[in-house]
Amino acid sequence: MTVLDAAIAPAATTLLRFATAGNVDDGKSTLVGRLLHDAKAVLADQYDAVESASRRRGQGSVDLALLTDGLRAEREQGITIDVAYRYFATARRRFVMADTPGHVQYTRNMVTGASTADLVLLLVDARKGVTEQTRRHAAVAALLRVPAVVLAVNKMDLVGYDEATFAAIAADFAALAADLGLADVTSIPVAAIDGDNVARPSAVMDWYAGPTVLDVLESVPVGAEPLDTPMRLPVQYVIDADGQRSYAGQLASGVLHDGERVVVLPSGTVTTVAGIDVLGERSPVCWAPQSVAVRLADDVPVRRGDLIVAAGEAPHLRQEVGLIVCQLHERPLRVSDEVLVRHGTRTIAAVVQDIVPAGPIPELTCAPDADSVAVNQIAGVLVRTAEEIAVDRYAEHRLTGACLLIDPVDGTTRAAGVVT
Known part of the structure; x- marks a missing residue:
């Protein structure tokens, strides 16, 4: 060890x-x-x-x-x-x-x-x-x-x-x-x-x-999975203090080292970690699920909702995202519905393009010719986002492979989804 x-x-x-x-x-x-x-x-x-x-x-x-x-x-x-x-x-x-x-x-x-x-x-x-x-x-x-x-x-x-x-x-x-x-x-x-x-x-x-x-x-063993998976840091806050800029968030998975090469998504900018603060103290390393503030070596554009990942282990950027969703709201989710996809610390506009049956239990999903998902049903949903979004498959990354579909008008949660 x-x-x-x-x-x-x-x-x-x-x-x-x-x-x-x-x-x-x-x-x-x-x-x-x-x-x-x-x-x-x-x-x-x-x-x-x-x-x-x-x-x-x-x-x-x-x-x-x-x-x-x-x-x-x-x-x-x-x-x-x-x-x-x-x-x-x-x-x-x-x-x-x-x-x-x-x-x-x-x-x-x-x-x-x-x-x-x-x-x-x-x-x-x-x-x-x-x-x-x-x-x-x-x-x-x-x-x-x-x-x-x-x-x-x-x-x-x-x-x-x-x-x-x-x-x-x-x-x-x-x-x-x-x-x-x-x-x-x-x-x-x-x-x-x-x-x-x-x-x-x-x-x-x-x-x-x-x-x-x-x-x-x-x-029962717990806590090993986030450390064994690739590093993911969703940026929650951009902090400017004492002439230095740092990016704060909770490490979703993996381990991050000072001096490590990282990629900022969705921009794709490659840079190096210049410092890590944990509970206000300088640290050479941090790991999930710690809340941290990270400084980068280069003056790169980073905003809330961006994802800092290890170089060489970046997820795919895409606009069409396949999900399996559980419908949470009484109002059905329909094809052509406009929604907000809340993924990590990022919220982005999207539209529902397709709905298909999903899951091994037929009584839980929608009909093959359905164009909507009713409350408590589980179904496959294809959404197209307004901008590219960095997603992992849920089977490989439980935290960064999940999202919520939000109503853009009243802010209610329509469905919970996992990326397929």
Whole structure:
């Protein structure tokens, strides 16, 4: 291990971002509440409030689902509506959890929660197995190339903790995962209401010798991909201070060294890094996802939205960009619609040229002759931008291969897309 590797490794493995998903009534809120409780991430007053609310409802035990369904509308309707972010930590790792809704009409919200996730915790009911909504959530995880998936087969207590039931569901999902290209899948039998295999091994499912949900969350590798990919620095601010000009932004991927030859896109200007500041201090090197300010050796034109990349590893410049999009807005995205493409720190005008079916699950995409994409649908979209834009394929670059399609009139987000 080099000195750089040693410096990077601890910071890269401290934080895990993960998203939860699952069908309505499969017990996701209970599992998340149990995870927070058993990981000692619930304050005493929070637990007391949930205990009191459970007592008022006449429940004999504490309803841990109340720890997660925080919106008034969610509590009144008994459903999860919006993405809720929870922050907690154990002795081994810090976590940012995006708890996403289970209803079909809120499938689009999973895109928001899973877009930055290192792992998706996907719940199924042991009595129902893999359902259409499970397939939807798995397809979104595959589309966003989430590195790892945990399939939590919940409510095992309601099927008598039957090993054969769990094995059949795990095999069914493994076949689906193979079709979608999900490589890292761990299936775990769970009874969230009692905490079996959530944060502690289950005594009643002694036939299962694998990890608990928390074991996987604490041990799954994270943080390596951005360092192994080519360097990309989207310019967020141009700073003029003390007669010097520097370019600030968050390093999206890779490692950048002082003195390195770089290319500024879309101009294509080649220059050399003359200095790097990290947290206001001079540094010989920086790495993703650090926020940095970079000085260049030559007086070259650089503006917000430009992309600084390593020489010899530049992405393609193009005006026609093929995307696979998930439609987020109720108003369909149509051929000939004018949109803004928000890519990294750059926003550029574009027009939708073509729409085609896309994805391995037919019920998720549009019809072959469709000229629009409806809400929650996944489809292939070709856009033509007003100027050349530097894009990576999402399969090769998860951060710089993604974009949003924005309405130019009211600023609403129409769709989230990945570059194909």
